[in-house]
Amino acid sequence: MLNTEEFYKELFEKYSFDQDKIRLAAIKQAKEPAAKRAVRMYWKPAAGIAAAVAVTVGVTAYAARGIGGGVNITVSPASALSASQRMYEAERSYYSAMSEEEDIKNIYVTFNSPVSFSDISLALSAVTDSDDISIEHLYITDGSIFAGKEAISVYADTSGSTKSIAAAKLCAPAGLYRSIQDLPSVYLAELGSEEINDRTFVPIEIDDSDPLMGDRMTETQAVPPVTTTPFSFEQQTSAPVEVQQPVTSVGTDNTPEFTDTVLPAETDIGETDIPETDETDIPEIIPSESGETSVPYETDVPADSMVSSSEETSVSSTEVPISEISDIGGQGLMTEMYDLNVPNALETHLIDNYAVVLTKTQVYIYSLGGFDRMSAAQAADISSPSVAYADSDSIIITGCGADGTRNTIMHINAKENYVTVTDAAPFIGGAEIGTIQYSAASGKYYIKVVSSEKTYIYECITSAESGFAFRPLFESSTAVSLAGSANGKLYYFVQNENLGSILREFNCSNGQIRDIAEFETTCKTKRSPTFESFAIIPSDDGETCIFDTTSASIISAEVTADTAVAVSCGKTYFRSGDKTFVISGSIITETSANGIRFVIKPASDFYVKETDSEKVTVVKHNRYYWQS
Amino acid sequence: MGIDALEAYFNSVYNDTFKSVSKFVVSKCGSIQESEDIIQNIYARFYQRIAKKGYDDIESAEAFLINIAKFECKNYFGTIKKHSAATSFSDYSEEQMVEIEAEMSRGQKCFEDVICNEFVAKQIFEDIANDDPVIGKIFYLHFVCDMKLDDVAKALDLTLSSVKNKLYRTIERQKKKFSLED
Numbered sequence: 146m147l148n149t150e151e152f153y154k155e156l157f158e159k160y161s162f163d164q165d166k167i168r169l170a171a172i173k174q175a176k177e178p179a180a181k182r183a184v185r186m187y188w189k190p191a192a193g194i195a196a197a198v199a200v201t202v203g204v205t206a207y208a209a210r211g212i213g214g215g216v217n218i219t220v221s222p223a224s225a226l227s228a229s230q231r232m233y234e235a236e237r238s239y240y241s242a243m244s245e246e247e248d249i250k251n252i253y254v255t256f257n258s259p260v261s262f263s264d265i266s267l268a269l270s271a272v273t274d275s276d277d278i279s280i281e282h283l284y285i286t287d288g289s290i291f292a293g294k295e296a297i298s299v300y301a302d303t304s305g306s307t308k309s310i311a312a313a314k315l316c317a318p319a320g321l322y323r324s325i326q327d328l329p330s331v332y333l334a335e336l337g338s339e340e341i342n343d344r345t346f347v348p349i350e351i352d353d354s355d356p357l358m359g360d361r362m363t364e365t366q367a368v369p370p371v372t373t374t375p376f377s378f379e380q381q382t383s384a385p386v387e388v389q390q391p392v393t394s395v396g397t398d399n400t401p402e403f404t405d406t407v408l409p410a411e412t413d414i415g416e417t418d419i420p421e422t423d424e425t426d427i428p429e430i431i432p433s434e435s436g437e438t439s440v441p442y443e444t445d446v447p448a449d450s451m452v453s454s455s456e457e458t459s460v461s462s463t464e465v466p467i468s469e470i471s472d473i474g475g476q477g478l479m480t481e482m483y484d485l486n487v488p489n490a491l492e493t494h495l496i497d498n499y500a501v502v503l504t505k506t507q508v509y510i511y512s513l514g515g516f517d518r519m520s521a522a523q524a525a526d527i528s529s530p531s532v533a534y535a536d537s538d539s540i541i542i543t544g545c546g547a548d549g550t551r552n553t554i555m556h557i558n559a560k561e562n563y564v565t566v567t568d569a570a571p572f573i574g575g576a577e578i579g580t581i582q583y584s585a586a587s588g589k590y591y592i593k594v595v596s597s598e599k600t601y602i603y604e605c606i607t608s609a610e611s612g613f614a615f616r617p618l619f620e621s622s623t624a625v626s627l628a629g630s631a632n633g634k635l636y637y638f639v640q641n642e643n644l645g646s647i648l649r650e651f652n653c654s655n656g657q658i659r660d661i662a663e664f665e666t667t668c669k670t671k672r673s674p675t676f677e678s679f680a681i682i683p684s685d686d687g688e689t690c691i692f693d694t695t696s697a698s699i700i701s702a703e704v705t706a707d708t709a710v711a712v713s714c715g716k717t718y719f720r721s722g723d724k725t726f727v728i729s730g731s732i733i734t735e736t737s738a739n740g741i742r743f744v745i746k747p748a749s750d751f752y753v754k755e756t757d758s759e760k761v762t763v764v765k766h767n768r769y770y771w772q773s
Numbered sequence: 774m775g776i777d778a779l780e781a782y783f784n785s786v787y788n789d790t791f792k793s794v795s796k797f798v799v800s801k802c803g804s805i806q807e808s809e810d811i812i813q814n815i816y817a818r819f820y821q822r823i824a825k826k827g828y829d830d831i832e833s834a835e836a837f838l839i840n841i842a843k844f845e846c847k848n849y850f851g852t853i854k855k856h857s858a859a860t861s862f863s864d865y866s867e868e869q870m871v872e873i874e875a876e877m878s879r880g881q882k883c884f885e886d887v888i889c890n891e892f893v894a895k896q897i898f899e900d901i902a903n904d905d906p907v908i909g910k911i912f913y914l915h916f917v918c919d920m921k922l923d924d925v926a927k928a929l930d931l932t933l934s935s936v937k938n939k940l941y942r943t944i945e946r947q948k949k950k951f952s953l954e955d
Contacts, residue, residue, distance in 0.1 A: 146880030154916040160898035171816035486833045
């Protein structure tokens with residue numbers, strides 16, 4: 146006996162969609178060229194999407210321009226047909242139009258690309274009975290409209306060869322509609338109607354970047370070298386979460402002479418044995434058990450204030466077993482679980498509410514949360530993708546070009562909701578991208594590029610519009626390791642296995658170089674996440690010290706080679722053994738060892754529960770504030 | 774690539790993904806009827822793509838299709854105003870809702886009779902489909918996609934109370950209209 150739930154389930158499963166019918170119709174639609182044209186949709190990356198909407202609501206300011214007594218038109222579209230609905234209407238008109246129909250109709254024509262008046266005249270001349278066609282309005286790309294014969298005549302005389310006409314209103318026998326639609330330069334011809342008329346018509350904005358006919362990001366990597374695409378889902382902000390969360394990153398710099406030792410952050414979260422994570426673990430300082438702390442701002446540290454430390458060694462992805470999370474004070478309960486059906490995933494990185502899944506050849510970006518589950522905003526073809534840098538706002542992935550050279554940079558900016566892919570080959574030639582480091586103080590990226598002979602250092606800025614822009618700083622015939630930056634100066638080590646290391650300062654504004662210190666052996670470094678301070682760790686077990694870039698001074702402190710570094714609320718903390726030091730100005734002071742704990746600050750509310758050959762399972766944990 | 778292999782792949786993907794694609798489209802689009810057109814377009818475009826470029830590079834067909842669906846939905850319904858969350862009639866009280874929910878779990882013989890009567894069953898379905906588009910979406914997402922009502926509410930940007938009221942009121946109305954009570 147069915148209950149109400151079962152009844153409606155069965156009813157809707159039976160009648161809501163006829164799956165077979167839709168399948169067959171889809172195949173038919175795909176195969177028939179005419180139908181294909183009718184459903185042709187021009188995908189609009191970035192602003193194009195918004196533009197498509199603008200077409201329908203008429204917010205595009207098409208101001209009428211009366212010339213020589215031309216008719217002024219006030220465009221205040223009343224209809225709410227979308228671009229695609231307009232295409233469907235056009236399709237219907239196309240099939241219903243009878244060739245012998247002689248009624249004069251208004252036909253609104255949007256061109257594939259801006260054309261000149263001469264182009265229109267030439268194109269229309271190809272239509273049989275073209276003498277019966279008159280041009281009533283011209284819609285110019287700058288938003289103006291020339292209406293009436295006199296205005297159009299003036300336009301033809303003054304700008305006849307300028308390719309700036311986006312659309313035109315024609316008057317022609319209805320029987321010519323198909324011929325006009327079939328003109329090569331015509332994108333869409335629409336019959337005048339209640340919805341499409343002088344008051345409502347605006348040209349459809351056209352963009353040919355159809356993701357189905359090729360992966361947009363890959364196809365457009367060559368020229369121009371940058372593609373920009375916004376996430377198509379809503380950005381969600383995540384509140385501070387004090388849960389241990391592994392977020393991993395793989396550095397691309399494999400310079401053997403400078404392999405930093407990555408120190409695990411302390412995991413004072415209950416009794417959990419969460420795998421150590423390395424490069425992008427984001428430590429946070431939280432109150433001690435007693436609640437006492439000598440560190441200000443110990444609570445409610447906004448996620449934005451935390452940036453990841455960046456190292457140069459490679460690590461593999463780690464996972465947190467759900468049982469362990471659940472054990473944390475009994476509060477780490479699962480709330481959402483998502484299966485990201487990406488086969489053979491190599492790495493998954495979580496940032497805010499996004500999951501970035503890397504396979505051997507592709508990068509998938511998923512939004513997590515709400516009903517948008519399973520929705521990949523992007524799936525970009527990037528050969529051998531590798532995460533070069535990650536913080537709480539963005540992830541930078543490098544990939545290899547066709548020749549196998551690592552020269553492609555994908556920048557996923559979760560904070561500002563865009564993705565760019567930059568082909569760096571024009572800037573760096575045949576060299577390969579190595580370390581990428583972000584300076585929070587300057588807002589610039591510093592990129593090390595390595596060829597077989599030299600190391601090159603670039604200063605880069607990035608934007609949604611232009612991707613990465615490179616500015617060469619200097620080159621070196623010996624190995625270079627980036628260390629820190631402040632006040633327009635870049636600090637780096639020149640490494641020579643036989644002669645040791647030299648810490649140098651490069652003035653980015655005037656190119657001057659000065660040596661800061663020389664070390665008899667090569668040095669490893671542990672950079673602060675903000676790129677402002679770093680620990681200098683001699684490889685011969687010599688004294689470890691701290692370098693503060695803001696004061697350009699070496700600070701001696703009782704730190705050891707296993708020093709960990711963290712940043713919270715603008716302050717840099719170094720932790721060595723039981724001692725924790727905080728840098729303030731050029732002074733480093735020890736803080737209460739018992740009052741400080743480092744826990745890993747997640748960049749996302751989600752964590753990777755499991756990865757198998759078919760999918761990646763991502764789980765959202767409850768937010769809680771740990772107190773033991 | 775042979776046409777048989779192509780269609781076999783397409784059919785396989787279609788069967789595997791239809792539910793998730795329809796779920797996405799229904800939640801994003803105007804109504805059940807409109808959703809059918811969108812779904813057809815999505816799969817038509819997918820077919821065109823694999824016919825033209827193959828499918829070796831598609832690691833996750835579902836993700837690929839949802840990606841298409843997002844664009845389709847945006848292009849089709851970017852201008853449709855969001856429905857009002859307000860109901861035009863008085864809402865059920867909590868007690869009434871609990872009562873209705875309890876009633877819904879009780880089996881009724883007449884439901885089986887109705888399901889077997891295609892004419893009546895279709896009438897009942899169309900009664901919902903032709904009603905407020907949101908109601909059809911609520912029914913589909915809840916009953917077919919097995920979404921909890923609070924998830925449906927989130928997906929449709931409605932309050933839980935509004936979703937429950939729309940759902941229960943429609944059920945109660947249909948019970949009277951089609952004599953769906955033993």
